[in-house]
Amino acid sequence: MAEEEQDEPQRGGANAAHAAMQEIAERELRIIRRRRRRRRMLMIGFFALTGFAAVMAIVLTIQSNLDFSRNMIRSPEVRIMGFDGATLEIVQGRYSQDVSLTTIPERIQNVFVAGTDPGFYGHFGVSASDFVRVFTSNDIPGSTITMRVARSFFKTPEVSAGRHLQELLVALWLEFKFSKKTILRSYLERSYMGRGIFGITAASRIWYGSPAERITLHQAAVLAAAINDPKKFDPLYHPRDAANAANEILLNMGRYKYIELDRVSALTLVEPKLDVQYKDGVVSSYVVDMVMDEVAARIGYTSRDIEVITSIDLTIQSLAQDVVREVSNLRLRPKGVEQAAMLSMSPDGRIRAIVGGVSYSPFRPNRAWDVRHFPGRMIKIVPYYYALNENSDPAQWVRDNRMAVGGWRPVNPDHEYRGQISLREAFVRDVNTVPVNLADQFGLLNVKDYARAIGVQSPLSNDIRTVVGLDPVTLADIASIHALPQNSGKPVQLSLVNRVAFAGTGELVYQRVEQTVEKRLTDEAIQGAYTLFSSVTDPQLRLDRPFAGYGTQDTGASDAWFTGFTSDLITVVWAGNDDNSRIPQIRGDVELASLWRLFMLDAHDGLPIRSMIRAASQRRRENDGVTDMWKHDLLNEQQ
Template sequence: MSPYDLRLSPEDRPGGPTHRSKPKSSKKSGKAPASTRRAKPRKAKKTKRAAARGGIGRTIGRMAYWTAVLGVWGLIAVMGVVGYFAMTLPPPEELAVPDRPANVMVVAADGTVLGNRGETGGEAVRLFELPPYLPQAVMAIEDRRFYSHFGVDPIGLARAAVTNFTAGGVVQGGSTLTQQLAKNLFLKPERTIRRKVQEVLLALWLEHKFSKDQILEMYLNRVYLGAGATGVEAAARTYYGKSAREVTVSEAATIAGLLKAPSRYAPTSNPDLAEQRAQTVLSAMVEAGYLTDDEAKLALISPAEVKPRTPGESAGYVADWIWEQVPSFIGELRGDVVVDTTIDMRMQEAAEAALVKVIDEHGKEKGVSEGALVAMDTSGAVRAIIGGRNYTKSQFNRAVKAKRQSGSSFKTFVYAAAIEAGLSPDTLRTDGPISFGNWSPGNYNGKYRGPITLTEALKDSINTVAVRLTSEVGVDKVIDVAHRMGIRSDIPENMSIALGTSDVTPLELVGAYVPLASGGYGAVPYVIRRIRTADGKVLYERNGDGPGQVLSSETVGAMNYMLKQTVENGTGRRAGFDAWPAAGKTGTSQEYKNAWFIGYTAYLVTGVWLGNDDGKPTKRVTGGNLPATVWHDFMADAHEGLAMADLPGEYIPGTGTQYAVDETLPWLQGNPGPQGPTYDPSRPVQAQAPQQGGGGGLFGQNGFFKKLFGG
C-alpha cells in the first residue's frame, strides 16, 4: 500500500472494522502482524449488555445532572423566599426581646401571697430557682435535644414529618422551644409560610444572641399555661396555690403537659385528662434519662391535686384593689413588683367566713344577695376587706366602690356635732312629730316617746331627735364633722342627711369611725405598706401619720359612752361579744335597701353592709339583725387571744347638761313644724310619759312608710 494512500482502514471507521482481511504472517513468530490479525468476533450477548449498561448510565447521569440543576434553582428559590421574608423583619441590630409585662404580687402581712395581677398572672422566676425536674419535664415532652441543636432541630423535623405522614394528619410538631419562644415574642398566631420562615430566622437570632439557659428561662416565664396564667410561676400558683419553686415532680409534669393544649389539659376543668397527660410526660422524662423508673412510679402514685379554693376567693378583691392603686404610688410599671400589705390573713379568712355564712343561711329568706365588710385598726390600716359574696361570680368590690345610703349609721356625725356644740349624753330632746316644709320625718316604729336623753335617742336610733339636733347645730356643722372624721364623698346640704340619705362607701364610713376608737385621731385608710422590686429595692414605703386629732377627748368620751349603750342594750345588742367593751351604730336606709352595722373596740373598727346590687329592697333587714350578726361573728374571731381593753375617753353619767330650754331651739323660732313639749327642770326624765304623735310625709306616724310596713 502506498504511504500516501488516504483510504480509511477498518480501524479508522466509526464503530470499528466491519471485517478483517487475512493477516500476513510474521517472519519471526510465524504469526500474522497484529495490524492484520483477524480479531475474534465478540459475542452478541455481551454487546447488548454493554449497550444496556451504557443506556442506564446515561439515564442516571442525566438524572443527576437535572437533579443538581433543580437543586441549585430550588436553593436559589428558597434563599429568595427566605430573603424576601427576612426583609420584612427588623435588622438584627434593631431586634430586641420585648419586655415581659410587669406583674404585681400582692402579699399579706404574714407573707402569704394574696394574688398576682398583670397580664401574666405571676412573677418571673430565675431558672436556677426552679427544681430541675420542672424544666426537664418541659424539655422531655417538647424539645428533648434543646441543648444540642442550633435553634432548629432537623432530626425533630424529620421525625415529625414521618409521624404526620404515617398518621395522615398533623399529630406532632417539629418546632423547638427556641422557635416557640420566637413565635411568642415576635409573631402573630397565624399558619403561613411567611410566619414559619420568620420563626426559623428569629430562632437562629435568639440562639446567636442568648445562651441556652437564658432562652429556656425566657420560655418558662412567657409560655401560656391556661386559666389566665402566663409562665410556670403563674401556673403553679393558679393550680396549686404555691410557687413554681416548690412544685413536686407530678405537679411539674402536669404543668409541662399543659403546653400541648392549655384549656384541654387544665387540671381545674379536666382533671382526668390532665392526669393522663402528666403520665405521658413522666414516661418521656424516663426515656430522656431525667427520671429513673422508681422516681416516675413514685410520682404516679402521688398525682398532683388542685389546691381547694376558699369560698368566694375574697383575696381577689384585695389584689384587684392593689393593682389599681400601684401606679399612683410608683408611676408606670417597668418590671415585677411585690406589694406588702396590711392584710391580716387570719382576719381576712374570718371575715369571709362570717359574711358568707350569714348570706348562705339567711340571704334567700331575707332577700339579701350581697354584702361587704371592712376592718381596720386605729391607724387606718385595713386588716380585712371583703368586696362581695363570691369573687369568682362578681369581681366588683362593693367595699371600696359601691356608694350606698348610710341610713342611721350617719347619726354618729350628727351627735358628735351636737356634743361639740355643748350638749351632753344626758341632754334632753323631744321625740315627737316634727316637720320641715313638706317633710315630716318619723321613727322606725311610727311611735314617739317624748323627752328623752341623747343617749337613749342614739342607742335606740330615734329619727326625730337626730333631725332636731341637725336643725339645732346646723347642716353645715354636721357636714364639717363628717368630713373631718373621714367621710370623703360629697354630702348634700339638706336636713335629710340626719337620717343618712347621703351615699358613702363602706371603706370611708369605717374610716370615719376610727377617731372614736383612737382617742380622737383621724386616719386615712390604707392597705399598702411597701412596694419593692423583685430583687428587693424599695420603691415606696408608707410613713404618714394621718390628719392628726379631729375630735377632742371630751367628745370621744361622750360619743363612746352613748355608742356603747347601743351595743349593750340598744339596736346593736346582737353585736356584743364576750363582754368586750365595744361600741357601734346600726343603719337602715329607706325601704330596707341597705343594712349596716359599724362598730369598734380599742383595737379594731369594722363595718358590715348587706343588700342587693340592683337596689332591690330586702325583706325588712335592719342593721341590728343580719349585719350585727356578721359583725359579732367576725369580731369574736378577730379578738381571740387579745387582752381586753376599754374604749378611749371617759364620761360619767349625770355630769353633763341634762335639760335644755326649748325656746332656744331653731325649730321653735319660725319653723313650720309642730312644737314639742317644754321641759320642766324639776321633773326627772323617767317621770315624763312617752308622747304619741301623728305626722305625715314619709316617716310620720300616718306617713308613707308607716302605711307601707304596717307599723
C-alpha cells in the same frame, strides 16, 4: 471793614472751641455706649447662662424621672404580701410587654388613632390645649397620643404644672427622635386600661381570652374607650356605656376614612363580647383588684417586678371570707338577700380584712369599697359628734319635733314626737328629728363639712339627706367615722397598702406614714360618744371583751347594716341586693349582728382583753408608718 477783620479771629476761635467741645462730648458718648454694650453683653450672657442652666436642670430632672426600660421576655410580677411579709398572691400578666405593629393589623391600629387622636399622623406631637395645660395642675391627660406616651415614660405619676411642662418637652423630643409608628406602639403597650391592666395585649388576653391580633374592630374600640376613661368605660362594670363609646369610635373611623362609613352600622353592638379570664386565689380577688389599682396609680407602667406590703392579716381575711359566705348562704339568701360585704380595720385606719361580696365576680364592683349604700342610722352619729363637741353631756336636752328644715319635715320611725328628749335617748330610739334639728342648730353646711373632715368621702347633699341616711355612702365611710373615738378623736388615715417597692433593688416607691391631723372629737366628747354607743349595744351579743355595736332596725329598706368595735378592730357589715330591691325580712341588729359576732370572736383569738379607752392611747405611736404595728406591741405585752 476793620471791625469785620477783627471779628473774624474771634469767630474762628469760637468754632475751634466748639469743635473741641463736640469732640470731647463724642468721645464721652463713645465711652458711655461702650460701657452700655459691655453691660448689655454681660446681662445677655448672664441670662443666657441662667437660661442654659435652667434648661440643663430641666433636662437632667426629666432624664432622672424617665424610665425607657422594656422587658422583652415577660410581663413583670406584682407580689402582694400581708402586713407581716407573708405572700398573699403573685399577680402576673397585667402589663403588656409584647406589642408589635408587624403582627397587629393596620385596621386595629387605626381604631386607637381614631378613638384618641384622629390627626396623629399630621401633627408634631402637641396641640394648643397641651400648651395651656402647662399652666394648670389638673389631671387631664394630654390631648395627643404623643403627649400620653410622654406621660407614661415618667417613673411615677404626678399632677402639677411643672410635670405638664416636662411631659410637653418629652413629647416634642419623641416626635423629633422617633417615627409615628414607634410612638403608636408605645401608646398601645403602655396605656392604662383600668383594673391594674396596661396595654392592649394584656387587656385582650384578660377580657377577651384572645391575643390582640385576633380581636374584632368593636373589641378594639372597647379597649380604646377604656384607655380614654378606665372607670367610666370599664366593659365589665359598665358594658352598655363601653359599647356606646366603642360605637362612637367606629363612627369616627368612618368619618376619617379609616373604614367605609356604610360599614359602621354593621359593626356596632349593644354590649361588648367578653370572655373574661380570671381566678380567685388565696386572698379575695377584691383585695387584689384594690392593690393593683393603687399600684397603677403610684407607679404607672413599668417593666420591673413589684413588691407590695399591705395591712391585710391573712388569718382575719380568710375568716372574714368564710364567715360572710357561710352566713349569707344559711341565713341571708333564704330570705331574699343575695349579697353581703364586710370591712374590718385597726383604729389607725389600716384595713385588716375586706370582703366585697359573697363570692368574687369580675362583673361586679367591690361592694365594701366602691359601691355606695343607703346608711340609715349609721350616718346619724355625725351630728351627735358635733353636738358632743359643743356640750359633752349625753343627757343634754334636744328638740324632738316635726319642724320643717329646708323644705323637709322629718318623720320618726315610731311616729312619736316628745318635744324634748335627751341626746342619749334620741340616739337609742333612732329618731330622725334630732339629727335634723341639730344640723339646723349648728348649720347644715358646718355639719356636712364636719362629716367630710372625719372621713366621709362619698358625695353629700346640701340638705337634710346628709344627716338622716338618705345619701348613699360606702362601708369605708361608716368605718372611718366610727373609728374616730378609738383614734383619740383624730380622723383615720384609711389605707390598704403599707409599702410599695421594686423587687430586687428594694427601691422604695411609697411608704405609708402617719399624717398629722387635727383632733375632731374632744376627750370629753369621746367619753360621751362611748356612752351613746354603749346605750345601743345589745349585751346578748356576748363577746369575750369590751365592745360596742349596733345595727339598723327597720325592715323593708334596701340596705341592712351592723357596725361595732373593740379595742383592736372596727368592723362594718352590710347586706342587700345589687338591684337595690327591698329586703323586708332582714334586720341589721339581728342577722348581721350574728355575722359580726361570729367574725369578731375568732378575729380576736389570742389578743389580750383591754378597755377601749385605754387601748386607744396604748396603740397610738408617733410617726407610725415605718413598720406595721398590728399585734406587735400586743404580743410584747403577753411575753
